[in-house]
Amino acid sequence: MSVASYPSLRQSEARERAELLTVRSYEVRLDLREAETAETFGSVTTVRFESAGGRTFVDVKAVAVHAVRLDGQPLDPAAVEHGRLALDVPAGEHELVVDAAMPYRNDGEGMHRHRDPADGRTYLYVMSFMDAAPSVWACFDQPDLKAPYTMHVTAPDGWTVVGNAPATAPSSDDGAWSLGPTQPLSTYFVTLVAGPYHVLRDEHDGIGLGLSSRQALAPHLDKDADELFTLTRQCFDEFHRLFGIRYPFGEYHQAFVPEFNAGAMENPGCVTFRDQLVFDTRVTRGVRISRASTVAHEMAHQWFGNIVTPVWWDDLWLNESFAEYMGNRLTADVTQYDDAWEQVAWARRQWGLTADARPSTHPVAGNGAADAQAALQNFDGISYAKGSSVLKQLCTRLGDDVFFAGVVDHLTTHRFGNATMHDLFASWERAGAGDLADVVDQWLRTAGADVVRLDRAAGVLHRTAPADHPAERTHRFDLAVLRGGEVATSTVTLADAATPLDGAAPPDDAAVVLDPWEQSWGVYVPDAVTLGALRDELPRVTDPLLRAAAWNNVKSGYRQLAVDPDLVVDLAVAALPAHDTDGHTRPWLLGEVVPAASPGAAERLLGAALELTASAEPAGELQLSAFRTAVLLCRDPDRLRGWLAQAPDGVEVDLDVRWRLLVQLATLGAVDVPELDAELAREVSSVAHLGHVTALASLPTEQAKERAWRLFTGADDAANHDVDAAGQGFWRDGQAELxxxxxxxxxxxxxATADVRAGWLLALAARAFFPRTMADDDALARLRELRDGDALVPAVRRAVADQVSDLEHRLAVRRAFPKPPSRPLPGPGAS
Incomplete structure (x- = not known):
């Protein structure tokens, strides 16, 4: 049975099993000696548990089960059905042993196997998140059945093994690496990283530190090691200061692994990161800030998530919102990246607001995660960005002393156990927070975001809650008034539907930016005077957070159909948002705004991008960001080829830039498959490999599209990152008829993709290959039928529903601001 065919654990089943069982320990033996050639590996699990007596089941997602023994007595291996082994045990202590063959996978889950295109070496890592753990070892797979783990791993000669506890190298006795026993862990925290990894080690404050990556990235990891170790030391010191609780999981290893689905995973003692965070091409400061905040985010989880873990996935925000807030805060407070909140404004704010505006919006807390797969879809901008914003507001309201006293009480009371939102808020109230029912009810239990508009003539701010999610939220934030290059600020409190500004009313000709320091959570819609004034004021803004907030006001207004696409283009020409050096604005600006604007918008923006490329400091952040924008806007193959040979002064044509140019040439049909293959052969790396996949899918030929489609359907087997890269290249502007x-x-x-995929990749493929460029009524009608029918599993339906909602919005913009001549609307391009 494929891993795609197994049922996802329901919350009701988890409750019943938790009432029945206490898990004492796991001992897992893995045989990885044939990892380079075999399709399966040996897994022998010994789990010791206590039962109150009755029927239950253990999760086993094996290719084959060789033997099962319960309390020394054999059970029929054929009793494992649909990934579960039913058990009926009397009250008391029990020992279950399961000997199975488990699958190597290439979807970023379970035991993921990667063969590096750069040198042919094989690398493994375990991602046991959500439903994936039982495809590595037999277990009671739910967050609230924690237990210590001991692992024994037999690996090929020359390999290194790291995991949740310090590893002891093989002895002559059994040839196996030994790890553990660990502290009590939820199943989804258990990991293993094995292969010929390049490993660096250090120490800080009695804690052993480690970094690892593929050998092909070794020189780049060496180059970044000082920064990464420094970030880690700084964060450990600050977390120890804030919590007063020592890091309890032994060594702290940070493994950069290939083809990882998420940014990182907080496995205690061995955090796994996607290895694109080891930079082998030039990156901007924005990307480095993102990496630093990810490092701090995963370290925050070591306390909030790993010491105390949510009982079930409906409280996943307790992990992610807290780690998001703390990660951003520590990055700004104690590392070299004191401008981290600017990056948050560019990268995270609209991600969360867009998710909160879709029909699929959900509360931050108590998000209705009926099963594990449904919960996976809620790892979104609401659980991260919105939840983080609410916690930031709460910390401001309580003050650090009460806020952290409550957190420490929570971590101490439930140490190495599980807890709920109510437990956390009880801790805050014990620490002196007072009644926090308004925070829970209005901000955490109620979905949607308030829309705030300035009525300049009346001198009033209007607050409107979503009709389908009514709320009585109180907002407190600043207004920034921009006039003649000067900035004045004042503070307002919105407790009612209409709040008079009194003495804070802005001048008639000034631009007003609502909540410039992002002190609250809302959809802030700029008025017409502000939009006109910003064309002059935005180029004068020097405060980076104010600049980002002004653009967020514009983006929110655009989402509310209150900002004409032509006006957005005017603003971008006047002040290209290249300060968003990580490129989060580019897909929106180029993929949504430009196609809905008047003819000539792309050419105007290309001119602005080229002008900034020429005028910005050579080799600086703005220059690189502007040039990337120019590449995406350029439709002249000769110019693109000229840049391949010689980019503008200061821009290095490294692998990243080279493949951005090649992908754009492929989209225009100005390069063929043999040339792309030859380019890949020049320098094989992950960057080049994925660029090659995207370029092939971007070619405007039947053969190219059919080849990419086979990756989508699973007719041709491909790793998770390849599927995503092909989807990004498939739907391109100018290829509508094809x-x-x-x-x-x-x-x-x-x-039918649900028959060949599971977990993360299932929804990822649905999003990557969604027909985002086909925004016409006929296509939308068919996609709505798909969304509303019963053919899709819930995880895929959610992904489709979100994409359909975005497509509906693009058409709504076209209807609200018609621009002759009519033309197909492309979707977001690559960033």
Whole structure:
């Protein structure tokens, strides 16, 4: 049975099992000696548990089960059905042994196997998140059945093994690496990283530190090691200061692993990161800030998530919102990246607000996660960005002393156990926070975001809660008034639907930016005077957070159909948002705004991007960001080829820049497959490999589209990152007639992908290959039928529903601001 065929654990089943069982320990033996050639590996699990007596089940997602013994007595291995082994045990202590063959996977879950295209070496890592753990070892797979782990791993000669506890190298006795026993862990925290990894070690405050990456990235990890170790030391010191609780998981290893789905995973003692965070091409400061905040985020989890873990996935925000807030805060407070909140404004704010505006919005807390797969879809901008914003507001309201006293009480009371939101708020109230019911009810239990508008003539701010999510939230934030290059601020409190500004009313010709320091959570819509004034004021803004907030006001207004696309283009020409050096604004600006604007918008923006590329400091952040924008806007193959040979002064044509140019040439049909293959052969790396996949899918030919489609359907096996890269290249502006038949094929083929995929990749493929450039009424009608029908599993339906909502918005913009001549609307391009 494929891993795609197993049922996802329901919350009701988890409750019943938790009432019945106490898990004492796991001992897991893994045989990875044939990892380079075999399709399976040996897994022998010994789990010791106590039962209150009755029927239950253990999760086993094996290719084959060789033997099962319960309390020394054999059970029929054929009793394992649909990934579960039913057990009926009397009250008391028990020992279960399961000997199985488990699958190597290439979807970023379970035991993921990667063969590096750069040198052919094989690398493994375990991602046991959500439903994936039972495809590595037999277990009671739910967050609230924690237990210590001991692991024994037999690996090929020359390999290194790291995991949740310090590893002891093989002795002559058994040839196995030994790890543990660990502190009590939830199943989804258990990891293993094995292969010929390049490993660096250090120490800080009695804690052993480690870094590892593929050998192909070794020189780049060496180059970044000082920064990474320094970030780690700084964060340990600050977390120890804030919490007064020592890090309890032994060594702290940070493993950069290939083809990772998430940014990182907080496994105690061995955090895994996607290895694109080891930089082998030039990156901007924004990307480095993102890496630093990710390091701090995962370290925050070592306390909030790993010491105390949510009982079930409906409280996942207790992990992610807290780690998001603390990660950003520590990055800004104690590392070299004191401008981290600017990066948050560019990278996270609209991600959360967009998720909160879709029909699929959900509360931050108590998000209705009926099963594990449903919960996976709620790892979104609401659980991260919105939840973080609410915690930031709460910390401001309580003050650090009460806020952290409550956190420490929570971590101490439930140490190495599980807890709920109510437990956390009880801790804050014991620490002196007072009644926090308003925070829970209005901010955490109620979905949606208030819309705030300035009525300049009346001198009033209007607050409107979503009609389907009514709330009585109180907002407190600043106003920034921009006039003649000067900035004045004042503070307002919105407790009612209409709040007079009194003495804070702005001048008639000034631009007003609502909540410039992002002190609250809302959709802030700029008025017409502000939009006109920003064309002059935005180029004068020097405060980076104010600049980002002004653009967030514009983006929110655009989402509310209150800002004409032509006006957005005017603003971008006047002040290209290249300060968003990580590129989060580019897909919105180029993929949504430009196609909805008047003819000539792309050319105007290209001119602005080239002007900034020429005028910005050579080799500086703004220059690189502006040039990337120019590449995406350029439709002249000769110019693109000229840049391949010689980019503008200061821009290095490294692998990243080279493949951005090649992908754009492929989109225009100005390069063929042999040339792309030859480019890949020049320097094989992960950057080049994924660029090659995207470029091939971008070619405007039937053969290219059919080849990419086979990756989507699973007809051709491909790793998770390859599927995503092909999807990013498939739907391209100017190729509407070529790809139009694939709208119907998407509707027909998407349901069956659930038969060949599971977990993260299932929804990722649905999003990557969604027909985002086909925003016309006929395509939308078919996609709505797919969304509303019963052919899709819940995780895929959610992904489709979100994409349909975004497509509906693009059409709504076109209707609200019609621009002749009519033309197909492309979707977001690569960033």
């Amino acid at each position: 790809v139009r038949p694939y709208v119907e094929r998407y509707v027909a083929d998407l349901p």
